[in-house]
Amino acid sequence: MSLRYLLAALLLILLTGCSLHRPQSVELPGNLPETFHQPQAQGMRPSPAQPWWTIFADPALDELINEAFAHNLDLAQALARLEQAEALRRTTGAARLPRLDLQGQTRREKSPGIFGEHTGTSYNLSLAAAYEVDLWQKLSKHERAADLDLRAAGADAQTLLLSLSARIADFYYLAAEQRSQRDLTDDNIAAFTDILQRVESRYRQGLVPALDVYQARQNLEAARARRPQYERGLAQAEHALAVLLGRYPGDLPTGTLMTLPAAPEAFPAGLPSELLAQRPDVSAALLRLEAADARIAAAVAERFPTFNLLAAYGYSRNAFITGDISGAFWNLILNAAQPLFDGGRRKAEVERNEALFRERLAAYHGSVIGAFQEVEDALAANFAGEEQIMHLEDQNRSTEAALRLALDRYLAGLADYLPVLAAQSAHVESQSLLLNARRRLISDRISLARALGGIWMAQELERHLTGITNQGIHQP
Missing domain, CATH: 2.20.200 (Outer membrane efflux proteins (OEP))
Known part of the structure; x- marks a missing residue:
């Protein structure tokens, strides 16, 4: 009679299934803030489903990003890893079948x-x-862990799409700034050459000392010395762009941006509660944490x-x-x-997976906090960048007026050349700083869009996966 009861109990367990590990709850690292601390712009935030770079309304940038999505080698590796994860999920799931x-x-x-x-x-x-x-759900937990790893690999690919688009735009506008800096330097060289010729003419007439000629040449040669650094910066930016497009350095498509445009209007960051759902890197960290928990359950089941x-x-x-x-x-x-005796191998495997869970939990908390830091940093940079540009524009107007006045006084014989020399240096530096600040404000806009994430990456990834033939990969 007792044997029949035992068999009936085993059959009941077999039909209902039994899990020996209770899934661990995952909490956020403290309560989410109700608002972001840094000041942010008013107005309408772009839709998370809309690619962020459309705010620039630049068809050339659109083409570059689309080409990068088609040919970037890092993205190709991420898609291959996604295929591997899909194959591994099928391999793991096959263990549950006869x-x-x-x-x-x-x-x-x-x-x-x-x-x-x-x-x-x-x-x-x-x-x-x-x-x-699968009495103790060992195989089902292994399959669940593999499925979560697959979804995490998909989130990694979405993160790469987001970061790749930001890097393309950053280098695109950096190259535009270097061209503008180079063109500004050429204008200054032309202006300083004209001034030098006028000083030399006055020197030949005996109106000014030779020191004025040397000082005029000093500013001209300083301007000429700055030009190679902008050529170098332009070449490096274009090389980086070409590599991101899957090309050899120096092989860039035509239609590059020749002048640096104004930054698009600032946009608000929205609510902190919306951030985590739009950050694929945070989603990937959470999925890997859940996979680690499933592997704890599988390791526990191995002991039965x-x-x-x-x-x-x-x-x-x-x-x-x-x-x-x-x-x-x-x-x-x-x-x-x-299992009766295995030298503690199965117990050690449970402890290893528990330690892995704690590691993944810390990584998840770190990704959450890091996401908020990136948004706060981007908001602060946008606010400070706009204020800096306002002051630099005032400075540039002042240095331009000072240079004009100093040159007029010098040519009229009312002052020596030293005020002209100082005014020229101040105005050149002011112009260069203003260009750099405008480009950095564009980068700050890009950083904010990148920090806020979005959901457009899922659609883009689905488009890529649909284009992969002979594999049958699909977005989980």
């Missing part, structure tokens, strides 16, 4: 007997099936008995000295195994 093998054997042998030697041929052919009963159903059906023919015996055969086996 296995069916076709087995065959033939042999010919010679053996002695009381009636003399006998030579005969024996063979058998059978179908063999095996199935592991395993049950395997084995079955075979086939036909055999065996040759004996007394004659051949042939016919069909079958067998059905229930195999149970309980």
Whole structure:
């Protein structure tokens, strides 16, 4: 009677399933702030479903980003990793299904007997099936972990799409700034050359000392010395762009931006509660944390008995000295195994996965806090950048007026050349700083858009996966 009760209890557990590990709850690192601390612009924030770079309304930038999405090698690696994760999920899920093998054997042998030697041929052919009963949900937890890893790989690819678009735009506008800096330097060289010629003319007339000529040449050569650094910066920016497009350095498409445009209007960051759902890197960290928890459950289940159903059906023919015996055969086996001693291997594996869970939990908390830091930093940079540009524009107007006045006084013979020299240096520096500040404000806009994330990356990733043929990969 007790044996029947035991079998009935085992059958009940088999039908309902049993998990030996309770999933661990995951909490955020403290309460989310209700608002961002840094000041932010008023107005309408771009839709998270809309690619962020459309705020620049630049068709050339659109083409570059689309080409990068098609040919970037880092993105190609991410898509290949996604394919690997999909294949691994299918491999892991296959362990939960029955296995069916076709087995065959033939042999010919010679053996002695009381009636003399006998030579005969024996063979058998059978179908063999095996199935592991997932009583403790070990296999299902392994499959869940693999599925979560696949989704995390998809989130990684979305993160790369977001960062790749930001890097393309950053280098695109950096190259535009370097061109503008180079053109500004050429204008200054032309202006300083004209001033030098006028000073030399006055020197030949005996109106000014030779010192004025040397000082005029000093400013001209300083301007000429600055030009190579902008050429170098432009070349490096264009090389970086080409590599991001999957090209060799120096192989850039035509239609580059020649002048630095004004930054687009500032946009608000929205609510902190919306941020985490739009950051794929945070989603990836959470998915890997959940996968680690599932692997704890699988490791715990490894310490409990395993049950395997084995079955075979086939036909055999065996040759004996007394004659051949042939016919069909079958067998059905229930195999149970309980680990008794393994040197602490299974226990250590549970502890390793628990430590991995704690590591992934810290990584998830770090990604959440880091996401908020990136938004706060970008907001602060945008606010400070706009204020800096306002002051630099005032400074540039002042240095331009000071240079004009100093030059007029010098040419009128009312002052020496030193005020002109100082005014020229101040105005050149002011112009260069203003250009740099305008480009950095564009970068700050890009950084804010990148920090806020979005949901357009999921659609872009789906488009890429649809284009992958012969694999059958799909976004989970």
